[in-house]
Amino acid sequence: MQSTSRDDLNLLRASLADDTLVLLDGFHAVKHAIRFGADIALVACASETQLAALAWSLAPDIAQSLIDRALLIPRDAVDATPALHAQPTGVWGVARRPTYTLAQVLNAPGPVVLLENPQHQGNIGACIRVSAAAGAAGLVLTGNASPWTPAVVRGAAGLQFAISVLTLSSLDTLTRPLIAIDPDGDDISRATIPANPVLAFGTERHGLSPDLLARATQRISLPMQPGVSSINLATAVGITLYAPAIRRNETSNPHST
Numbered sequence: 001m002q003s004t005s006r007d008d009l010n011l012l013r014a015s016l017a018d019d020t021l022v023l024l025d026g027f028h029a030v031k032h033a034i035r036f037g038a039d040i041a042l043v044a045c046a047s048e049t050q051l052a053a054l055a056w057s058l059a060p061d062i063a064q065s066l067i068d069r070a071l072l073i074p075r076d077a078v079d080a081t082p083a084l085h086a087q088p089t090g091v092w093g094v095a096r097r098p099t100y101t102l103a104q105v106l107n108a109p110g111p112v113v114l115l116e117n118p119q120h121q122g123n124i125g126a127c128i129r130v131s132a133a134a135g136a137a138g139l140v141l142t143g144n145a146s147p148w149t150p151a152v153v154r155g156a157a158g159l160q161f162a163i164s165v166l167t168l169s170s171l172d173t174l175t176r177p178l179i180a181i182d183p184d185g186d187d188i189s190r191a192t193i194p195a196n197p198v199l200a201f202g203t204e205r206h207g208l209s210p211d212l213l214a215r216a217t218q219r220i221s222l223p224m225q226p227g228v229s230s231i232n233l234a235t236a237v238g239i240t241l242y243a244p245a246i247r248r249n250e251t252s253n254p255h256s257t
Helices: 006-014 027-035 048-058 062-071 075-079 102-107 121-132 150-156 212-215 233-252
Strands: 023-024 039-045 071-072 093-095 112-115 138-141 165-167 178-187 198-201 218-221
Touching: 006 023, 006 039, 006 093, 023 150, 027 039, 027 062, 027 093, 027 150, 039 048, 039 062, 048 071, 048 178, 062 071, 071 150, 071 165, 102 138, 102 218, 112 121, 121 138, 121 150, 121 233, 178 212, 198 233
Parallel strands: 039 071, 112 138, 112 198, 138 165, 178 198, 178 218
Antiparallel strands: 023 093, 039 093
């Protein structure tokens, strides 16, 4: 395994400020970026042995490819490079940022997840992760948060490369039924959800804005025990995305336990 050069380390640093690049912070982010066809500019690791163990254990489908392209970062260079988050896998990468379009999202099957003005980067990443797992058509955001920061990429485990993710400047461009997840809506266990909707989620503290609620064609709620005021944003996204599949399974297998 070859050692990284000064140019490689500069590329890692540059990925934090260059809007055309994405820092892949951790083994899982690198793994998913490679698996889902990202344009990889660099893979680096602090330990060849540790990388090989992780690759063959957690990603045997791409293990050899990952190992073959990885460069070794000496420990002193890791410690001297602020861009390298101190995470236990000791694996980093840089990918070229893809450009997704709203047309790609709207033309894909499945629901679209809309996060209105999200603030917590870890939550944004977790929402991307569960949306990709559930087969959503895409995830769109409003507001100033970026889905490409290292914290969001860590939270998403690099699944920005498995699902279209973009920021909207206007809700007027959404052409699917808009469903608001709102405490005053119909219970999700009884609600009829149309095919391929936009599912809108607000912040845990403030919920959805009056403007978005006014645009919604339907409101649905997630039942909670009395006294519980909210649930984590990514948990709400996961419940909402998987609820229709669970209901279909219960309908087709009424005697299942």
